[in-house]
Each structure stands twice: as structure tokens, then as C-alpha cells.
Amino acid sequence: MNRSIHDVVEVRACPTIAVVFALLGVLALIACGPRGQESGALDVTIISVAPDPATVGDAVLTLEIRDVDGNPIEGATIEVEGTMTHAGMQPVIVATEALGAGKYATRDFRFTMGGDWVIIVRATLADGTTVQQRVDLKGVQGEMKMDMKSKDSSQEGK
């Protein structure tokens, strides 16, 4: 119960210290510059989505991948991640099959929810360097329910 003036100073200094540290933290991060920027070394086009229009359920995306000079990328390992503009959903990450001439088709891809999708293409090039590029795929027709039941039923239906 006995509080001295030192306690007072301590109590009052506490938030100040915390705020100062938080500001320093943000400044330090800003000094490091932006993060996670697109490398932009790839030119990715989704040439087809089956079924068309894209609908919740199994799907095959066919992509055409070129380098910045427009040359088709060959002999690369391409991983495709499908995610959404909404956080908190499990992304769909699949491998691809090379079709030649810079074209690749996804294996076992599925749209798990209707809405705006984002396709992230991660390429490990023949020389071992990795690059990634993002393409938007809007308006996938919805079917998934908030209770997730339809996911199972759509599987059963097929």
C-alpha cells in the first residue's frame, strides 16, 4: 500500500517508454524499406481455366510463362499457389506439368471458394534461381458454404 514517489515516476514513464520503443521499431522497419515486392521477372498469362467459367471445385489452369524479353520459360519447376484476397483461407498449392513452348498445366488444382482469386506462380528456373509472379483471377463462381458442407458434397457428386 505504501507507494513512493519513485513508483509514481515509474508508472508515468511506462507508457512513454513503450510508445517510444514502438515508434523506434516502426522507424527501423521503414528504414529497411518495403518487403515482399514482386520480382517481376516473369510474364505470366492464364490462357485457360477449365471449367469455364471458373467454378468452385476441381479445375485445371493452363499458364503461359515467359521471361521479361518474351522468351518462353522452359525446363523450369513451376509451383502454383491459389489464394484469395481474403486472409485466413487455406491456399491451394499444386505442382504443374510442362506442356512445352512455355505452357504449363496445373495438377490437382481446385477452387475452394467463390470470389476473387489470386494465382501466384513460383518458378525455379533451370539455373536454380527462383522467381515469382502474381496474376489475378476474379469472380470464381461460388459454391463453398460457411459450414463447409458443400465441399464434401461436391466431392461426392463427382
Added chain:
Amino acid sequence: MAALRTQQSRQRDLLNVPVVGGFLRWKHARTSMQAVLLAVSALILYDGFWGPQLAPKNVAGVLPWVHWRGLVVLALLIAGNLFCMACPFMLPRRLAKKLFPANRPWPKVMRSKWLAIGVLLVFFWAYEAFDLWASPWLTAWVALTYFAAAFAIDGIFRGAAFCKYVCPIGQFHFVHSMVSPLEIKVRQPALCGSCTTKDCIKGRYSQAPKPQNDRSFREVESVQDSPNTMASGLTVEDHPHPGPLPQGRGDSFISERITRADSGEILGSQIERGHSGASRNPVDPDEPGKAVVPPADDTPSQAMRQVAAPAGLQLVQSGCELWLFQESKKGNMDCTFCLDCIQACPYDNVGIRLRAPTSEFRRLDTWRSGVGTLVKRTDVAALVIVLVFAAFVNAFGMVAPVYALEQWLANMLGVRNEPLVLGVVFMVGLVAVPFVLVTSAGWASRALVAGAEPLGATVTRYSFALIPIGFGMWLAHYGFHFFIGALTVIPVMQSFLVDFGIPILGDPRWELAAIVPESWLAPLELLLLELGMLVSLTVGYRIAKEQQRTAARAARALLPWAVLIVMLFFAGAWLMTQPMEMRGTILG
């Protein structure tokens, strides 16, 4: 026997739980929790402004919308208003209190929830209109605005004006913590009766010289409440406070008791410093010379604020800045769980008590300090109604039919402007439809028992019964996002560190997401919604029973409200079966 009961009642107190209790009693407990959340906020601000602008890959896309929303509703369900307790906005705000005078009274016309209701409506609309969930950049702006607003408002106005009258997050928590199992509450009411210092509201002072910009409270704040309370049989009487005065606290204190004239029931008491024999009535700061007798529905704590700054002493520990006076505090409305009262009480007489989650809705027509009489607070009822319906409208915003509705509305109105169309959707869903539904229910309820109470009063009274079903919907919705996305924070943090060249957590494992098997979600959501409905019906019946003489009359009075509650339940269940769809713009 009595000792045993005291013993037992003390046991059901979070402060008596080992470790947790010890931590919460620590005087820097709140600051340390706030510091942690401030650091997290700093991360969110940085990533929101300078990180990748794809929500699932950004701290500002994941933490606020998946984790924070889920965790706060779960905390409300199992404990109480833990977010306000650890609120990061409070740290810069405390700095503002040091830097600026912060001594202006919050404008009288704004001492209600109306402004906060407006802010909430704007927020819910903006969330959909500008797809805040999809934009880490906008999310960071919202967070920054929050910090700035709390800093500015509480730097200008005294007390916790921002929390009480502005903060939409706070209002969400105040309303839903009404069904929480914990309440900050006096342990032994009798002890308060013999307490002369009332530190829990007045704050604790030291002998140290007063700093230049001491912002001790000197004036009256009053919540907007029924203006005719003095005519309703309540009187204020003065009498000297019994008991010895504590040392070093200066002059004598006078306490006033507010009693109900008809029953003599003591509704609250207030204390005032009889400083050099000056007027004992609080003086209105804006109209000097005009003595204000606080209306009985006003809080005694507010009156005490006026006289709470003993000359020459320095505030060591704040009392309640939300103007909740423990002795007559009831329930969680307006309580930020800041623990100031616990720190301030010299007798360790304030606890974090376990209670029945429905207990707060008992006796809604008694006066509560800092809040007034809930059945007279039309503004609080409006806040409750908006939040209840927002639970459903917010979930509606993420299922497929909303896009069909938008499209139809856009065609009908001949506009392609999505924010405008959504503005119409929200005005209808959060204002017009609720208004029609609650007035109809209130009208029918009155008609069924031939009640004499004004319609507005009936609506206000029963609106509180809707809180649990609304909360059930918030829980189902935000719980859903949390349970299927809780682990997404791991890859985001991994990639954050990788981008800074410190891959101590390894490469991002983007496949991580759900924290429970997906098959659990549907039953869990339905269970939460059902629980909400059952608690709503129970509360509704209690409210009816307190007002009606017989069980049969109570049942009749409740009937229209029960219909509304069940309708809301089915609306929620329907929403859960709708295909989920997350889209940005669909028009134009």
C-alpha cells in the same frame, strides 16, 4: 456461515487465481499487455503500409481480420472485455494526457452513444464498400486513424472520453461483455459503506507537489439520460460521512446519498470535498456560478470528479476514468477492464468476479453508476440493436446472395457506384429493418398485455434481450474465420523474417491454416447460435417477468420478442448454409 460464504465468493474471483491473479494485481499488468499489443500494432502498421498488398501474405491482412476479431469474441465469451484491458491505443493516449491539458469537458450534447453508433455504421459500411479485409494498406490507415483519434480526443477532453463516447471497438466490447462471465465488482459492499476516501473513483493522491499541467478532474460529466429523473421520485440528500478521515487527505468529506423517495432504497452515494466550506454542489464548468445538482440518473462518480483533486497533491493512481463508481456499478457496460479501480482501492475490495452471464440483465431499471438507468438509455438500446443486426449483415456481406442483391439494387437504382449501393444496403439492414422489427415487436408486446409503458421504453427494455443472439452470430462468424485460419499467421511471420534476411523460422509453410478439423465448424457454429438464442429467450423472459405480475402475462409480453429472436436464429442458420464468396468490386 457468513464467513464461509465470503470465503467462497472470494474464491470465484480471477484475482485469487494463482499466477493470473498475481499478474493482474501487478501495477504494470495493463501497461505490459498494452506494450505487447502496441508492438503488434507497429508491425501491422509497417506491413500494411510497406508490405505486400495481398491480404493473406500481409500481417495487416491476417492479424486484425482473422486473429484479432476471433480472439476478442472468444475472450468475451470465456472471460470479459480483455481487448480494452490490453488496448494499444491507450498508450499514446496516456502520453497525450501528459503532453496536453486534457481538461475540457466532453460536450454535453454528445454524452451518449449516438456518435459512436454513427462511427460504427460508417465502419461497417466502409468495411464492405472499400473491402478493408482485402487491403492491408487501408487496414493500416484504419489503425493509424484509431491511434490518432484516441490521442487527439483524450488529449483535449478529460477522462476516457474516447472510450466512452467515440470508440466503436469499445462499444462492441461494452455491449457484448454484458454476457461475459466476469465482472469488475466490489467484493464486500458493506466495506464501501464505511470507506471515506472512495479512491476507486477519485483516484489516489500522494503528497508530492502537483505538476503544472495536473489534469485532475474538477468538473461534472453527465451522461445523457432521461431529463425527468428528478421528477421520478429520486432525491439527493447530504449527510456527513461517518468514520475517521485518512491521513494526508485534507479536509472533510461530505457524502451524499441518492435515495428513491418511495422506497428509501439507496441507489448510489456520492462524495464531495467540503473544501474551505465552499458550495458543496458541483459547479458547472461551462456556466460558472450555476450550481448543478446532478440528476439522480447522473453518476455520483461524475460529481466526485469535480472535487477529486485535493490541493497540492499529485495523482498517483487514477480512479475510474469511465465514471463508474464501484459502490453503485452494476454490470460491464462502459467498463474497459482497465483495473484502475482495483489498483486504487486501498482495501483490496474490488475483484474480477465470476458471475452468471445473464445476471447483468436483472433489474435493468435500477440506476447504475456511470451508465444511468439502462431502460431509459435509448441511445444504448439503439447501439445494441445496431450491433445485433450488424452481426447478421456483416456475415451476409460474405455470402453469395449479397452480390445478387447488390446487382439487383444497382439495376433498380440505375447506379454503378458500389459504395452508394452498399450504403443503401447498410441503411436498410442496420437501420430501417431493425427499426421496423423492434417497433413492431414492442407494439405487439404492449398490445398483448395492454401495457401502459410508452412504446420507446418497451423497445429499449427488451432490446437488451437481443444481445445474446447477436453475440452468438458474431461468435459463429468470427470464430469460423479464426478456426479455419488461425495458423496462417505462421507462414506470414516466416515470410516476414525471410524478407528481412533473418529466416530463423524457416521457409514459409503457406499450407498451414486451420486449427481444428473443418468438420467441427458447422456443428460448432450452430451450437453457438443456438446458445445465443436460448440465452436471449431466457433473458427476455426475465425482463418480462420483472415487469409483469404473472408468468402468463410475462409470456405474452415476451411472445413478439421471442418470435424476433427465433427469426434471427433462422436468419443466422440460413447464412451459414449459403455459399461463401469473397469478392471485391462487382459493379462497373
